[in-house]
Amino acid sequence: MDERTREPRKITAEDINPRYNWGRALPVLGTMGVDFEERVDYRRMHRYRLGRAQAALEKSDLGALLLFDDNNIRYVKWARDKMSRFALLIRGHDPVLWDFGSAAVHHKLYSPWLKPENCKAGLVGLRGTVDPAFGLMKRHAEEMASLIKAAGVAKMPLGVDIIEPPMMFELEKAGLKIKDGQQVMLSARELKSSDEIALLNRAAAMVDGAYQLINEQLKPGVRENDIVAEVNKFLYTHGSDDVEAVNAVSGERCNPHPHNFTDRMIRPGDQAFFDILQSFMGYRTCYYRTFNVGRATPVQHDAYKKAREWLDNAIERIKPGASTAHICEVFPKANEFGFPDELAAFGLQFAHGLGLNLHERPIISRVVSMDHPTEIKEGMVFAIETYCPATDGYSAARIEEEVVVTDKGCKLISLFPAEELPISHRY
Numbered sequence: 001m002d003e004r005t006r007e008p009r010k011i012t013a014e015d016i017n018p019r020y021n022w023g024r025a026l027p028v029l030g031t032m033g034v035d036f037e038e039r040v041d042y043r044r045m046h047r048y049r050l051g052r053a054q055a056a057l058e059k060s061d062l063g064a065l066l067l068f069d070d071n072n073i074r075y076v077k078w079a080r081d082k083m084s085r086f087a088l089l090i091r092g093h094d095p096v097l098w099d100f101g102s103a104a105v106h107h108k109l110y111s112p113w114l115k116p117e118n119c120k121a122g123l124v125g126l127r128g129t130v131d132p133a134f135g136l137m138k139r140h141a142e143e144m145a146s147l148i149k150a151a152g153v154a155k156m157p158l159g160v161d162i163i164e165p166p167m168m169f170e171l172e173k174a175g176l177k178i179k180d181g182q183q184v185m186l187s188a189r190e191l192k193s194s195d196e197i198a199l200l201n202r203a204a205a206m207v208d209g210a211y212q213l214i215n216e217q218l219k220p221g222v223r224e225n226d227i228v229a230e231v232n233k234f235l236y237t238h239g240s241d242d243v244e245a246v247n248a249v250s251g252e253r254c255n256p257h258p259h260n261f262t263d264r265m266i267r268p269g270d271q272a273f274f275d276i277l278q279s280f281m282g283y284r285t286c287y288y289r290t291f292n293v294g295r296a297t298p299v300q301h302d303a304y305k306k307a308r309e310w311l312d313n314a315i316e317r318i319k320p321g322a323s324t325a326h327i328c329e330v331f332p333k334a335n336e337f338g339f340p341d342e343l344a345a346f347g348l349q350f351a352h353g354l355g356l357n358l359h360e361r362p363i364i365s366r367v368v369s370m371d372h373p374t375e376i377k378e379g380m381v382f383a384i385e386t387y388c389p390a391t392d393g394y395s396a397a398r399i400e401e402e403v404v405v406t407d408k409g410c411k412l413i414s415l416f417p418a419e420e421l422p423i424s425h426r427y
Helices: 042-059 070-076 103-110 136-150 165-173 182-189 194-217 224-237 298-316 324-328
Strands: 064-067 086-090 096-099 119-121 158-160 178-180 242-250 271-280 288-293 350-353 360-364 381-389 396-405 410-412
Touching: 042 064, 042 070, 042 086, 042 182, 042 194, 064 070, 064 182, 070 086, 070 182, 086 136, 096 103, 103 119, 136 165, 158 165, 158 182, 165 178, 182 360, 194 224, 194 271, 194 288, 194 381, 194 396, 224 242, 224 271, 271 396, 288 298, 298 381, 298 396, 324 350, 324 360, 360 381
Parallel strands: 064 158, 096 119, 158 178
Antiparallel strands: 064 086, 086 096, 242 271, 271 288, 288 396, 350 360, 350 381, 381 396, 396 410
């Protein structure tokens, strides 16, 4: 929206196409606003994200997108958690957001870049706790159908990302044809602007610090959940807006690999790995590191070296124009590291996009990439991870790096040292 005229703002090529200066180091931002240097320009980022979404919508056969996925809503407007907000993006129009009660009034006061009339209170079901028979879904479906008709796109399908089935039925009763809208939004979110990359880099820097904390505190007698608690405190103290998970896996729990933490006590000689999933200003991290406690056996060192080699070989292949199949060709096949098939090993030799969601494009895995390769593009940001079980039958190594695809290759933004197996409290 043009903040002066309050009319829908025309999207320009500058809003849609990212601009980078890969010759400079990526900035690591503080959480403060300052007057002596440019940091993230949030209005510019809003324009970029809305421009990408509108461009993706224009390329599709859809007339509008109805968004219930919080990550999509935040991309085009604003939202955070709850799975209770919804937004409507119509071709050539500003998004309309139905928010949780008084939040809609709050936006009118404190979000001046949004049209006040496009900030509405709404309620469709709270995951079924409000019975569809009460009529709220019917009311909102008819309201949306009216807006779509007024915009002249009622004969075109309405794209939806995720939805409660009764709401979809009400939209169909209101005369709207429903199609998948998630693919349109994922294509919009695929390439990150310089502002988004700066936020992803800041989020990764916070995890760098969290791993320094883990390295200092990981010792016999400490429990996995003790580490998780300290990391949560560190991240929220340094500006995280959502610590989605801190996976802590140690000792005999390393193989086979769960994705959680327990109250297991750390012992001398344990191999332990961690994954820190959190966000800064909505932008996510997924970042594994493996440590040994006090000492490491030869087979534990060997597992780490193999995981690192598989990871480095894949990173060498990351550049614009490469295919996801070309990258995952260097990952070991499932049966080469103890799994019956690729689906059983999914997520262990793997890469996935990072952004407002933990899993965006690209997805790189032998499960999908060999038969359905996709192109790596400049401006993608993703995490790439490997796993290698040790031959002792219970230890394992897990390493993950976050990368930004540049014009020539990629840059790492996960910087806590991982070239060799770190040993905490060596003795």
